[in-house]
Amino acid sequence: MTEDMTIFDALPGQLMDVSEVTHSLTQMWAGTVNPDQEAPSEFRASQMNIVLHFGLKTSPDEAFDRFNTAIAFAQRYPCRIVVLCPMGRESSDRLLQGKLFAQCYVGSSMRDMCCCEALMLGYPTREAGFLANQVSIWLENDLPTYHWFNRIPAERITGMHLDFVKRCRRVIYDSDIEEADILKVKWPRPEAAVDLAHARILPIRQSLGQFLSRYETAKLAGGLQGVQVRYTDGREGEARNLLKWTESCLQACAKDAKLDLNTEFTQHKSECSNCLEIEWTYDDSRHFLWTHENKGLDARVTADFGSGRVSTPMQVGFLEPVNALAEALFFN
Helix, strand or coil, rough: CCCCCCHHHCCCCCCHHHHHHCCCHHHHCCCCCCCCCCCHHHHHHCCEEEEEECCCCHHHHHHHHHHHHHHHHHHCEEEEEEEEECCCHHHHCCCEEEEEEEECCCHHHHCCCEEEEEEEEEEHHHHHHHHHHHHHHHHCCCEEEEEEEEECCCHHHHHHHHHHHCCCCCEECCCCCCCCHHHHHHCCHHHHHEHHHHHCCCCHHHHHHHCCCCCCCCHCCEEEEEEEEECCCHHHHHHHHHHHHHHHHHHHHHHHHCCCCEEEEEEEEEEEEEEEEEEEEEEECCEEEEEECCCEEEEEEECCCCCCEEEEEEECCCHHHHHHHHHHHHHH
């Protein structure tokens, strides 16, 4: 993609006036078909709305990648996607612009057909305060709405978008790519704000949970002095969420064993050959170390909780983007 291309320009779809988008969508799905065949609308029973909201620091390539993830998600979970694309000062003379993307995917038979749609809005940043009005017109109002922020500054979320996200079932972001202050946003419903980095480590949480469940809670929490997570470039979000999950689990272990948990929980960037490491240290010879290599699925647990040393390989990875999106929206 060229350097002067905007986010809006990078995305596929038919360019049209904003006022014509929903009308064109209706006409498109109605179509002119053989009376003996089912219309495409038979295969687009949407379950939700997803608002994919890009910030100015999103590159055209990244926007295209996120858009494709949303479309792949829509093939599994039919939805209407609304994409918000800011245009910077160099495009300040441009008015609101619309695009419509619609496509049907056919599997092994026509019954496996899935149709999805994306409505795209290119807007000058000076018009950002009016986005909620335009978005509300484009949503299917009888369906739940989910909001996906991508590189939107925290102060802009707080100042302009919190009123809108109050109406959203979930808000998601990716702490691996966002500025650190995204974690300080006071969401209207904190329990509904989900970090994609947390969703991506679901297989890791499951594998570690299965391994640790074989030990008594008193052995895990008693005398635990420190828990440290180490990470390499691009995995800070996963490290933060892994540390938070570990602390929550150990607090539950301590409560079950009627113990006080006097443990220091830390994380830091490392130049090690593993993308993630987590290590527990105790006031005696007990020890726990989990490592995950930078590439592939190879991980290993080395531990001794007082009954002998155990070293176990694991095959575990991070969720792929579409699966992580589903986990964040529905199950996290």
